[in-house]
Amino acid sequence: MKLKSVDISKTASASSIVFEALRKAIIEGDLTEGEPLRQDEIARLFNTSRIPVREAISRLEEQGLVKTQRYKGAVVSGLSATEAEEIFDFRALIEPEVIRRAVPQMSPETLEKARASWAAFSQSSDPMTWGDLNRDFHSTLYQASGLQYHLDVIDNAMDRIDRYLRAQLVLSNGMERANEEHMEIWEACMNGNADLAAERTRRHITGARESLIQNIHSLR
Amino acid sequence: MKLKSVDISKTASASSIVFEALRKAIIEGDLTEGEPLRQDEIARLFNTSRIPVREAISRLEEQGLVKTQRYKGAVVSGLSATEAEEIFDFRALIEPEVIRRAVPQMSPETLEKARASWAAFSQSSDPMTWGDLNRDFHSTLYQASGLQYHLDVIDNAMDRIDRYLRAQLVLSNGMERANEEHMEIWEACMNGNADLAAERTRRHITGARESLIQNIHSLR
DNA sequence: ATATTGCAAATTGGATCCAATATAAAATAG
DNA sequence: CTATTTTATATTGGATCCAATTTGCAATAT
Numbered sequence: 372m373k374l375k376s377v378d379i380s381k382t383a384s385a386s387s388i389v390f391e392a393l394r395k396a397i398i399e400g401d402l403t404e405g406e407p408l409r410q411d412e413i414a415r416l417f418n419t420s421r422i423p424v425r426e427a428i429s430r431l432e433e434q435g436l437v438k439t440q441r442y443k444g445a446v447v448s449g450l451s452a453t454e455a456e457e458i459f460d461f462r463a464l465i466e467p468e469v470i471r472r473a474v475p476q477m478s479p480e481t482l483e484k485a486r487a488s489w490a491a492f493s494q495s496s497d498p499m500t501w502g503d504l505n506r507d508f509h510s511t512l513y514q515a516s517g518l519q520y521h522l523d524v525i526d527n528a529m530d531r532i533d534r535y536l537r538a539q540l541v542l543s544n545g546m547e548r549a550n551e552e553h554m555e556i557w558e559a560c561m562n563g564n565a566d567l568a569a570e571r572t573r574r575h576i577t578g579a580r581e582s583l584i585q586n587i588h589s590l591r
Numbered sequence: 592m593k594l595k596s597v598d599i600s601k602t603a604s605a606s607s608i609v610f611e612a613l614r615k616a617i618i619e620g621d622l623t624e625g626e627p628l629r630q631d632e633i634a635r636l637f638n639t640s641r642i643p644v645r646e647a648i649s650r651l652e653e654q655g656l657v658k659t660q661r662y663k664g665a666v667v668s669g670l671s672a673t674e675a676e677e678i679f680d681f682r683a684l685i686e687p688e689v690i691r692r693a694v695p696q697m698s699p700e701t702l703e704k705a706r707a708s709w710a711a712f713s714q715s716s717d718p719m720t721w722g723d724l725n726r727d728f729h730s731t732l733y734q735a736s737g738l739q740y741h742l743d744v745i746d747n748a749m750d751r752i753d754r755y756l757r758a759q760l761v762l763s764n765g766m767e768r769a770n771e772e773h774m775e776i777w778e779a780c781m782n783g784n785a786d787l788a789a790e791r792t793r794r795h796i797t798g799a800r801e802s803l804i805q806n807i808h809s810l811r
Numbered sequence: 812a813t814a815t816t817g818c819a820a821a822t823t824g825g826a827t828c829c830a831a832t833a834t835a836a837a838a839t840a841g
Numbered sequence: 842c843t844a845t846t847t848t849a850t851a852t853t854g855g856a857t858c859c860a861a862t863t864t865g866c867a868a869t870a871t
Contacts, residue, residue: 384661384854385854385855386649386854386855409821409822410822410823411821411822411823419855419856420855420856420857421823421856422642422854422855422856423854423855425646425824426646426649426854429606429646429649429650430649430650430652430653432650433650433653433654434653435743439823441604441823441824441862442822442823442824442861442862443822443823443862443863443864444822444823444863454739454740457738457739457740457741458740460738461685461740461741461744464684464685464688465681465684465685468684518677518680519674519677520674520677520678520681520748521677521681523655524681524744604824604825605824605825606824606825629851629852630852630853631851631853639825639826640825640826640827641826641853642824642825642826642827643824643825645853645854646824659853661832661853661854662831662832662852662853663832663833663834663852663853664852664853
């Protein structure tokens with residue numbers, strides 16, 4: 372007899388749950404730069420002991436999202452202006468190449484899914500979801516490349532600047548501009564023009580970089 | 592009264608010690624692909640409890656060096672041929688740009704230190720140290736760029752393919768070839784020719800990539 | 812009043828113990 | 842004898858307890 376397999380293993384470990392929750396809180400800016408992470412407090416919040424909390428924190432440190440000092444504890448790590456710029460430079464180097472290699476492999480489903488993220492992004496009025504939809508749009512297109520390592524590295528880079536990107540979108544005309552650029556990138560993908568998609572992605576990123584530098588003072 | 596300051600805080604935590612030891616063992620190939628990491632066994636080896644061991648393992652997982660399954664434990668993760676190729680592609684994208692930006696900032700000390708690593712590399716007869724000296728050479732030059740995030744990411748990429756690179760150096764004429772290419776890269780840096788250093792770095796990496804593909808069967 | 816010292820509370824790092832799960836071996840049914 | 846079930850052992854995940862260290866505050870001296 373064959374049973375429908377139900378994935379019971381999806382019940383994640385406590386440390387994973389804490390890790391994801393803290394990661395989300397940090398990249399969304401709920402936990403702000405310099406904020407100390409008290410193991411005891413977090414443990415109480417999640418109804419666990421400090422052991423899974425410590426595991427989560429050590430993973431966050433490995434990702435560069437927190438810094439810990441022996442016997443002093445962990446604090447959410449921030450980004451200096453130059454560090455933020457460096458990550459934009461990094462993205463401007465990687466992401467164009469990833470999308471260039473992704474374009475030839477994009478299925479109609481991929482394009483449709485990206486279009487949906489873009490549409491939701493352009494119509495959403497809630498600043499809190501903008502960041503997510505923005506990431507969805509790009510990552511959907513990138514995933515077609517099948518370059519898993521590149522995707523992981525990009526994800527980490529995005530985690531580090533997510534807070535600042537969100538702030539960017541709210542400020543000035545960041546929203547409309549991103550929106551338009553997304554459309555142009557999507558169009559290039561739709562037409563199978565890999566080089567154009569790459570170039571537009573590059574400009575999308577360097578543009579964000581410049582606008583961040585300009586707003587750097589209002590952000591911190 | 593002024594005392595000479597002694598850094599007593601260098602006494603690292605147990606989890607860090609275990610982490611570093613395991614990381615080294617993995618990238619050097621002492622722990623081979625698929626090898627299970629038994630918490631109890633490792634704890635005994637380091638005279639600690641399993642707690643620091645688990646923290647170390649979770650950090651290794653975050654770096655992609657091990658894979659864990661709930662209630663089953665951790666095993667050293669390997670690389671498929673395509674994954675290895677992808678990481679070489681990644682390096683070929685990043686490292687030329689890093690060295691391009693590093694060249695204008697290289698001090699005589701940097702160049703001398705790199706030359707020393709290169710000389711030690713070319714004269715060493717011990718395959719076990721080749722990998723280290725190779726990394727020293729490149730990373731010394733890259734560090735002049737001051738691009739910390741890029742350096743961290745490169746380090747992680749190197750960690751993942753270190754084992755395979757070492758094997759490369761031993762096989763065929765990998766050693767002499769690397770040696771010659773290092774000289775050429777160093778020369779370009781010495782002459783302040785950033786573009787040439789970048790191009791030679793790119794070819795150095797893509798060359799290693801091709802030779803890995805050729806030897807892929809003998810490696811696994 | 813200010814600076815220094817001593818002490819107590821808070822906090823982290825690690826050890827030991829217990830629960831949950833997986834794996835291997837033994838027992839049992841056909 | 843083979844396949845299934847049951848049991849025992851090994852292993853991991855987490856809770857609780859203890860030690861090491863930091864930090865804030867009071868006590869003391871100048």
